[in-house]
Amino acid sequence: MNERILIEQLRQGNQAAFKQLVEAWQNMVYNTALGILQHPEDAEDVAQEVFVQAYQSIHGFKGDAKLSTWLYRITLSKAMDHIRRKKRKKRFAFVRSLFGEHGELVEDPPEFHHPGVSLDQKEMAAVLFKAIEKLPESQRIAFSLHKVEGLSYQEVSEVMENTVPAVESLMHRAKMNLRKWLGDYYKNLDSEG
Template sequence: MHDEELILRLQRGDEWAFQLLVRRFRKKIFSIAFGITLDAEESQDITQEVFLQVYRTIGDFRGDASLATWLHRITVNRCLNWKRRWARRFKWLHLSTDSADDLPAVEPESDCPSPETRLANAQTHQQIDNALKMLPDQARTVFVLRELEGLSYEAIADATGIKLGTVRSRLFHARKRLQEILQPLIEEEI
């Protein structure tokens, strides 16, 4: 079913269309939310909030952007609102988010990886997650949307509500900062 038909059915209150929307976009929205918040539980809550907001406001959807772009924008806004609330509420408390329990399960790259390979993969993922945590929220958001979700610069600008030049600038600085953070780790392994 094409997005246009899906939107029309959603606007008519078709329950099946809403279920289809959730199945089609659930993983993508969770992935974006996790990339921004780095918290699996909060990302699940945000994913539910996004779909609840879509359910309530689909009648207001004008079609200025694609359905996917609209969902990305809602997701990014929800994540940034969560970050702001969290920062205001706990600005005096600095909790570590290094717990492996907060990270989603990593699928093995082959059918039967060795324990050494699994450990190396887990350590690499942990190092990347730690590096992402060091990025400012705005830079991490743009980086996640581009590098992990594969959105175009224009789609990122639409989803975040920032100018195209700002997207490019933030992405450049995010890549440069990640390279600075990860370079010593790469040299250590060589």
């Protein structure tokens, strides 16, 4: 179906059009959220929020970008909101644990599994995703969209509403940070063994 027709049907509240929107972009939305959040349950929650937001705000969609670009923007916004909420909860949980009976942390992050990572590379991927998590927000978004989702610099610039040179700069800084952190990690592994 033509994107303009789909958008028009969505604006009219057509349920079949909404179902088509979800079916066409659910994997992209989920994988983008997962690449940033690194927790399947969180990514599922964010994906649901993204489609609810898209349905509610389709009238505000101007059509100056592709529908997929608009959905990437909503996904990134929702994922970053989720991270901020989680950090607030973690800080609160940590403060509460200071006054708890046993003094242990309330929340321990589960292991991370991304659908695009094979089993034999799981440990290395987990280390990489932990390092990505430490990147500043704009670097993390640019790196995830380009390296994890496979978008071109031009597409990343459209999603982030930035210039291509700005995205190239973010990617360069992200790679430098990751190289430094991962280099330290592997040096520590060598010295332990």
